Structure formats: structure tokens, C-alpha cells
Amino acid sequence: MEISNLIKMQRMFYFTNETLDISFRRKQLKKLKETIKFYEDDLKEALLLDLGKSGAESYLTEIGITLKEISFMEKHLKKLMKNRRVGTSIKDFPAKSYISPHPYGVVLVMSPWNYPVMLSFCPLIGAIAAGNTCVLKPSEYSIYTTKVIDKIIKESFDSNYVACVTGGISVSQEILNQKYDYIFYTGGKVVGRIVMEKAAKHLTAISLELGGKSPCIVDETANIKIAAKRIAFGKYLNAGQTCVAPDYLYIHESIKDEFLEQFELAINELFTSKPFESENYGKIINQRHFDRLSELLKDQFVLIGGTIDSKSLKISPTVLGEITATNKIMEEEIFGPILPLLTYSNIDDVINYINQNPSPLALYLFTSKKQIENKVLKSCNFGGGCINDTVMHVASETLPFGGVGESGMGNYHGRASFETFSHYRSIMRKETWLDLPIRYAPYTKIKNKIVKLFLR
Numbered sequence: 001m002e003i004s005n006l007i008k009m010q011r012m013f014y015f016t017n018e019t020l021d022i023s024f025r026r027k028q029l030k031k032l033k034e035t036i037k038f039y040e041d042d043l044k045e046a047l048l049l050d051l052g053k054s055g056a057e058s059y060l061t062e063i064g065i066t067l068k069e070i071s072f073m074e075k076h077l078k079k080l081m082k083n084r085r086v087g088t089s090i091k092d093f094p095a096k097s098y099i100s101p102h103p104y105g106v107v108l109v110m111s112p113w114n115y116p117v118m119l120s121f122c123p124l125i126g127a128i129a130a131g132n133t134c135v136l137k138p139s140e141y142s143i144y145t146t147k148v149i150d151k152i153i154k155e156s157f158d159s160n161y162v163a164c165v166t167g168g169i170s171v172s173q174e175i176l177n178q179k180y181d182y183i184f185y186t187g188g189k190v191v192g193r194i195v196m197e198k199a200a201k202h203l204t205a206i207s208l209e210l211g212g213k214s215p216c217i218v219d220e221t222a223n224i225k226i227a228a229k230r231i232a233f234g235k236y237l238n239a240g241q242t243c244v245a246p247d248y249l250y251i252h253e254s255i256k257d258e259f260l261e262q263f264e265l266a267i268n269e270l271f272t273s274k275p276f277e278s279e280n281y282g283k284i285i286n287q288r289h290f291d292r293l294s295e296l297l298k299d300q301f302v303l304i305g306g307t308i309d310s311k312s313l314k315i316s317p318t319v320l321g322e323i324t325a326t327n328k329i330m331e332e333e334i335f336g337p338i339l340p341l342l343t344y345s346n347i348d349d350v351i352n353y354i355n356q357n358p359s360p361l362a363l364y365l366f367t368s369k370k371q372i373e374n375k376v377l378k379s380c381n382f383g384g385g386c387i388n389d390t391v392m393h394v395a396s397e398t399l400p401f402g403g404v405g406e407s408g409m410g411n412y413h414g415r416a417s418f419e420t421f422s423h424y425r426s427i428m429r430k431e432t433w434l435d436l437p438i439r440y441a442p443y444t445k446i447k448n449k450i451v452k453l454f455l456r
Helices: 003-014 022-038 040-051 055-081 118-129 143-156 169-176 189-201 224-240 253-271 287-297 347-355 370-379 415-420 445-455
Strands: 084-086 095-103 106-110 133-137 162-164 182-186 205-209 215-218 248-252 301-304 318-321 338-344 362-366 384-387 422-430
Touching: 003 106, 003 133, 003 169, 022 040, 022 055, 022 118, 022 143, 040 055, 040 143, 055 118, 055 224, 055 415, 106 118, 106 169, 118 133, 118 182, 118 415, 133 169, 143 162, 169 189, 182 189, 189 205, 215 224, 215 347, 224 253, 224 338, 224 362, 248 253, 253 301, 253 338, 287 338, 338 347, 347 370, 362 370, 415 422
Parallel strands: 106 133, 106 182, 133 162, 182 205, 215 248, 215 362, 248 338, 318 338, 362 384
Antiparallel strands: 084 095, 095 422, 301 318
8 A cells, every 4th residue: 555545544534533532542552562462473583583682581571661661551541631720810710721632643663773672662662552544664674573463463453543664765755745743763863854944845743752861970979880880781782773872981981891701790790791692692783883883992092802703793891991082983973882981080071072972861970979960961962861771761660761853853752652642722611791991892992901910
């Protein structure tokens, strides 16, 4: 079916008002949950083939989070859909005012390859809960997972309600040439700019979940052993192919050696001393990205790791030293298991460096000093983050997730997902048994005095 016809069908279905009913939305969420559970093993196998993810990691970072998101919507949907009463000024008496959530209509969700299950289904769940119809376009790079996602969508929904469209660049271009009521895109900045440009032609509302160089700071008061373990977890999860992974590390110069010792121990604990043989360590998505990352390693001073295997598309957990702020590897998001390490003596220098560059998607700070915590949070602009941990804020349905500036716009997860895919209409309901004459012309001096009393 042509994409233009698919969207026409979805728009026609949307205007039947069937998606406005809470029972309809609950039924669709339940159906999706049941189908995902049915294909759980298939999803795990596909994620293993695409990204080398173990079954445990696939559930922890993808399937489990998706099911949890559905459960949240099922539990809170009635409350989320309610109109919210707000105050009404005495000048509008007699009247009542309220804010009413309403779906946008036909929405497009475009998802990436690095977390193909979570980043396809979590926005879709928000779109369904808010009462929209949806076209889902998963990445063509996560070949095996996209096939299972397509199967789940087809078995769960009629295409005039939710449809999965697969294919490469030409398909994406055709999809983006259509008119939608909302677009939700997760991916890189280059395509993000294209998506925004296409949306602008139709004045379509948009959310962009992008990325950036997320800093991780460890000061001299941090619990070094815990910091090392949690940073290793966040950085090398999914072989570093995580948009909120620590992209570079700023360590206080007084603890550099001790941190590196603990960091290497943490890596070995997570993936053994032979990570290429560990079932818990993933692979790079494809040859192109493997070659890009391999090129970044050339002529670098390696502190930990640095080995590559072109046959399995694996790069060992790596830390680079002798890095300066002007090094090539500091120019763009790494998106792989390579971690540049820089040292500092004054936290102000770190803050200045962060603020001189585009606002990152995430920021992580390890410290036991509240004063340092407050200073960094007050001074730096970033999407979200953690104090004394990494990446875990993404898994919370109570925390809206999103970027700022070049790292994105808009947010989602939990309540924020419902709000993102809803337009909040402001409604005032006036009574007719009283009609104050002061609002109508002619405006006499007495009327003007009364109006001033009301509007001060």
C-alpha cells in the first residue's frame, strides 16, 4: 500500500472518534502487551543477532522497560484523560474553566537501531494512550529486530489504526514527505535536521530525541569503586551504543590512577578479562559503524582495552588517555565502547568546557559534596542525568526524558509520553443567565472604571 493512502486511511479512521474512548485505548494497550510477551523470545534472539545483546540485557534495557511503560499507562490512563479544572477570574463570572487533553490525530514515530524495541514501542505506547493513530518506521539497520517488530504490529493492530512501515532511505524520504499531525523522531542530528525541515513545510509539531557528547565528572570526594563500576556499566552497555552513555570522562587529577585501577577491575567483573568471549558484551551494529569507531582509535594513547575484531564486529571496552579538549575524538558523539579520559584540578574549568559546547543529552556527576553538585547543576544546561550513577534516569517512568538545544526537544516516558502526544485545549464554559454589559461598546467612563477594577 502506498504511504499516502495509508495515512489517508488512518485519518479517516481517526475521524470516526473510536480512538477517543478509554476502553478502546485500554484494549489496544493490552493487545500490544500480550503480543510482545508472546514474541519475547523472538525479540531476544533478534537483538542477539543485531547487537549481540544477551537475553538478560535485552529484557533489562528493552523488553522489560516497554512492558513497564504499558503497565503505567493502563494504571493511570483514566486519570491522565480527565479534564483538569482551573480557576476562573471574577471578570468572567459566571463561568467554569478547564484544560482538556485531546489527541493530535495521525502521528509518525521514527525509531533508531541501538534500542530498537524500547525506542519503537515506548513512543508508540504514548501515542496510543493519548488516542492517536500511528505510523511506525523502525530502523533498517536492526534487520532482525525490525522484522519481529513488524510482525508484532501487524498481529496487534489494523493498519488503518497502527501500521509499521519498513525499508531504507527511499522509504524514509517518502514517509517524511507526507503530512502528519505530530512527528516523534529518535536518532542522530543529521537526520534530525531533515525531519525538522520536512515537518516545517506542514507546520507539524515535533519531538526530536537526539544525542550529543554527554560528560561524566568524577571529583576527588567520590566513592571511586562505586563510580568506576557504575560508569563502566553505563558506558559499555550495548557496547557503548547508547545515546545517554558517558561520552567522555573528566577525572580529578588526584584520583586518576586509583580510578583507572578500579575501572579496569570493574570492566573485568562485568565482562571478564576476555570481553569478546563474554555473552554479556555486545557487538557493533554493522561494518560501517565498526570502521568509523576503528578509525577513531588510530594514533590514540590507549590506557585500557583498544583491541578490535573485525570478524565479530567487536571492540573491547576502551579508555583513551593523553586527550585534550581539542582532540578529534572530542568533536562528535562517539557512540561506541571508547571512553576518552581527561583530568582537571578546578571544577570551573570543566563547567566552562561543557558550556562552550552544545548542550548534551545527559550529564553525570560523582561527588559527595553537595556544594559541587549544586554548582554543576546550576551552571550546566543538559537534558537530564544522574548524581553518583549513569543512565538509570532513562528507565524511570516518573522522570520525563528528553534533550535540550542540539540534543533534542520535547520529552516522554510515563505521564510525559501521554502529554507529548496530546494537545491540551483550554475551555471556558459560560452561563447565559447573566450577561454583564461592561464588556460591550459603547465604553463609557463608568464602564472604564469598572473594567480597571477587574483587570488590576
